[in-house]
Amino acid sequence: MRNTLPELRREHGWSQQRLADELGVTRQTIISIEKGRFDPSLPLAFRLAAVFGRAIEDIFSPDPDPAGS
Amino acid sequence: MYNELYTWETAMIDDAPTRWGRVRFGRGTVPAMRLAAPIGALLAAGFGVVAVLSDAAGPRPLVGGTVVALVSFAGLTGLVWAMLVDRRTLRGATDRPEESVETVWFDAAARGAFTDTLIVTGIALALLAVTGADIPAIAALTGTVVVALTSVSVRYLVARRRG
Numbered sequence: 467m468r469n470t471l472p473e474l475r476r477e478h479g480w481s482q483q484r485l486a487d488e489l490g491v492t493r494q495t496i497i498s499i500e501k502g503r504f505d506p507s508l509p510l511a512f513r514l515a516a517v518f519g520r521a522i523e524d525i526f527s528p529d530p531d532p533a534g535s
Numbered sequence: 536m537y538n539e540l541y542t543w544e545t546a547m548i549d550d551a552p553t554r555w556g557r558v559r560f561g562r563g564t565v566p567a568m569r570l571a572a573p574i575g576a577l578l579a580a581g582f583g584v585v586a587v588l589s590d591a592a593g594p595r596p597l598v599g600g601t602v603v604a605l606v607s608f609a610g611l612t613g614l615v616w617a618m619l620v621d622r623r624t625l626r627g628a629t630d631r632p633e634e635s636v637e638t639v640w641f642d643a644a645a646r647g648a649f650t651d652t653l654i655v656t657g658i659a660l661a662l663l664a665v666t667g668a669d670i671p672a673i674a675a676l677t678g679t680v681v682v683a684l685t686s687v688s689v690r691y692l693v694a695r696r697r698g
Contacts (some may be wrong), residue, residue, distance in 0.1 A: 490630025498636040503698050510634045 469526045471500045474518045488517050502529075555616070557624040567620040575612025579604040582611070637695075644690035651686040652679060 475485055482500075486493045489510065498504035506514065515522045557564035583604030586592040592599025622628050629635055656679055663670070 486629075490634075492629050492635045492637060495634070495636040498698060501698065504636040504639060507634050510631075 467505050467526050467528060468502060469499065471496075471514070471525060474520070474525065475500075478518065485517070489513055552624055552626040552628070554626055556620040556622070556626075556628075558619045559621050559624075564621070564624065567616055567624075570619055571612050571616035574615045575608055578611045578615070579608040582607045640691055640694040641687075643694055644687045647690045648683050648686035652683045655682045 475482070480488075482496045483493050486496045489496075491510070495504065495506075499506055511522050511526060515525055518525065553566065556567045558567050558570055583592075583600035586603040587596045587600040590596075592603060622632065623630065632638060659675075659678070662668075
């Protein structure tokens with residue numbers, strides 16, 4: 467999944483550690499989500515959306531289909 | 536009113552995260568080490584007694600039993616602490632470790648290690664059957680544990696490096 471987490475985080479002026487503390491996860495988890503290597507669970511995605519006051523689909527979007535179908 | 540406030544404030548102070556964490560009892564908490572250390576000491580003393588009774592304590596049972604108790608004290612205390620402590624009361628611990636990427640790495644490492652252990656023990660079993668070699672059960676079980684632990688460790692480190 468792609469996400470706009472780095473942009474949102476910078477808008478709020480938060481470090482990765484600050485966001486990790488807000489969500490109760492590790493900084494490595496935030497790094498992995500931002501890089502698209504770790505898809506958060508639904509509850510974590512909801513908490514992320516709530517922290518930034520956005521809808522989940524404003525933050526996460528599916529990867530474009532490589533087949534183009 | 537004062538009592539209610541006092542109780543609430545005390546509860547807030549008691550729930551503050553600490554280095555060694557706390558054990559929850561209903562609505563209250565107790566420092567984890569205050570429980571783990573005495574229980575660990577009791578278990579260690581039990582180990583010492585068992586060593587003496589089973590003649591594993593050597594020619595000087597009292598000294599041998601004491602050494603067994605002292606050596607096992609730290610490990611047993613740590614084990615009891617790990618079983619009792621409420622992770623949420625540990626300073627620096629994450630609130631929801633199950634939602635962290637580290638848990639995903641560990642789960643993947645454990646799954647891979649299960650396969651590795653089956654393959655290695657299967658090959659070892661086949662070799663033993665063909666060659667007719669005979670190894671002690673302790674060596675075989677130790678080898679199995681070492682393979683499993685090594686596999687988990689290596690796989691976890693590889694997953695971590697990949698991010």
